[in-house]
Amino acid sequence: MGHLRRGHVVQFYGDDASFLIGFTCFLEASLEAGNAVIVVATESHRQAFFERLRAHGVDVAAAIEQRRYIPLDVTETLSTFMVNDLPDPFRFQKAVGDLFAAAAKGAKGEHRSVAACGECSPVLWAEGKADAAIQTEHLWDELAKAYDVDTLCGYVLSGFQREQESHICERICAEHSTVYMQ
Secondary structure: OOOOOOOEEEEEEOOHHHHHHHHHHHHHHHHHOOOEEEEEEOHHHHHHHHHHHHHOOOOHHHHHHOOOEEEEEHHHHHHOOEEOOEEOHHHHHHHHHHHHHHHHHHOOOOOOOEEEEEOHHHHHHHOOOHHHHHHHHHHHHHHHHHHOEEEEEEEEOOHHHHHHOHHHHHHHHHOOOEEEEO
């Protein structure tokens, strides 16, 4: 089978502005390659991505209509698989697996694939649920490999938070194929 060309990348951003730039670049490149893209983010971030992509000449409305751009609310998405403040593996596999399968139908081109970016685990960590964040990253990684999904996870962390919770940061990094700090 050779090496998988997909990855599960985590990017730590110093502020919201750099987070928006990083995710917009990932989304734009993925859409231009003909991939279907899943975005699991807060309302304000989804709106910012939509506006930035449109400003870059991407017909986001058409991509949404063609099911090539699938914007999802992070809180609603978490509610599909969280049980007692932890991700339920069976519910996760069902919800996210169905999502990956649906997105794959929207991909175009010879080398159709699915790309995803989101902030499920960052939201969980921000809510003080570090174990849930790490388990969610682990479950996502396993399923993304099975469905050949390219993933970018984005965390906006202050330097102070990175230092104070470095043990959590290290555990999150361990669940990813590539780690970028900004």
